Amino acid sequence: MSPRTLLALNWKMNKTPTEARAWGRELARSYRRGTVEVAVMAPAVSLYGLKEAMPGGVDIGAQDVSAHESGAHTGEISAAMLRDAECTYVIVGHSERRTDHAETDALVAAKARQAQAQGLTPIVCVGEGLEVRERGEHVEHTLAQLRGSLDGVDERVVIAYEPVWAIGTGKTATAEDAEAMAAAIRGALREHYGDLADSLRVLYGGSVKPDNVAAICAQPNVNGALVGGASLKVEDVLAMLSALE
Numbered sequence: 001m002s003p004r005t006l007l008a009l010n011w012k013m014n015k016t017p018t019e020a021r022a023w024g025r026e027l028a029r030s031y032r033r034g035t036v037e038v039a040v041m042a043p044a045v046s047l048y049g050l051k052e053a054m055p056g057g058v059d060i061g062a063q064d065v066s067a068h069e070s071g072a073h074t075g076e077i078s079a080a081m082l083r084d085a086e087c088t089y090v091i092v093g094h095s096e097r098r099t100d101h102a103e104t105d106a107l108v109a110a111k112a113r114q115a116q117a118q119g120l121t122p123i124v125c126v127g128e129g130l131e132v133r134e135r136g137e138h139v140e141h142t143l144a145q146l147r148g149s150l151d152g153v154d155e156r157v158v159i160a161y162e163p164v165w166a167i168g169t170g171k172t173a174t175a176e177d178a179e180a181m182a183a184a185i186r187g188a189l190r191e192h193y194g195d196l197a198d199s200l201r202v203l204y205g206g207s208v209k210p211d212n213v214a215a216i217c218a219q220p221n222v223n224g225a226l227v228g229g230a231s232l233k234v235e236d237v238l239a240m241l242s243a244l245e
């Protein structure tokens with residue numbers, strides 16, 4: 001059975017806690033639970049207020065987590081703290097963190113393991129930059145990143161394929177490109193998790209919006225989307241949901 005479609009929203013470093021609560025209240029006024037699962041990945045300081053304002057049935061998550069369990073790691077947020085703040089998901093290895101904070105595959109895997117140890121589901125991001133794509137090495141590159149980022153990570157995981165050249169640029173991979181890479185990822189997941197790979201979710205991310213979300217998510221190996229820019233306005237989120245339902 002194919003897994004339930006997930007619309008995962010990544011606000012990045014946008015919205016104050018006050019704005020986050022207002023967004024949650026606005027969503028609650030129009031949201032009707034459907035077949036698509038929705039989760040909002042908000043900045044950590046906004047999680048509590050957002051959860052309170054959010055309609056039932058919509059999950060929250062964080063955009064990063066510490067690879068450490070607790071202790072002397074100033075500025076970091078642990079998986080236990082996120083669980084206590086009622087998070088379901090946490091993004092790990094987003095390309096902006098891999099670039100801005102030099103996160104390696106080994107660190108991403110350590111963060112994913114911490115998340116799982118606290119019952120959170122990590123959304124592990126992988127994907128190639130433009131130069132790699134132009135050299136035609138995107139499949140090898142992405143699968144190597146995937147294998148490194150899943151070291152010691154069990155099957156309670158979501159994968160997001162996000163070609164870096166499509167993030168926040170308005171350039172979207174075609175639905176066929178998204179499917180080709182999602183199928184390759186599914187193959188690598190089968191090597192890692194056996195038959196369980198068929199029930200795992202592989203998302204596509206990169207300039208997804210109301211007018212392309214349905215075509216991308218209709219691909220057989222694409223089980224949802226990770227959405228940045230188009231997640232900020234409730235109106236766009238509702239439009240994506242109605243396109244998917």
Ligand code: PEP
Pocket residue numbers: 010012162166167168169170205206207208226227228229230
């Ligand atoms: C993202 O932040 O993961 C993302 C895919 O951003 P955007 O939708 O803006 O390209």
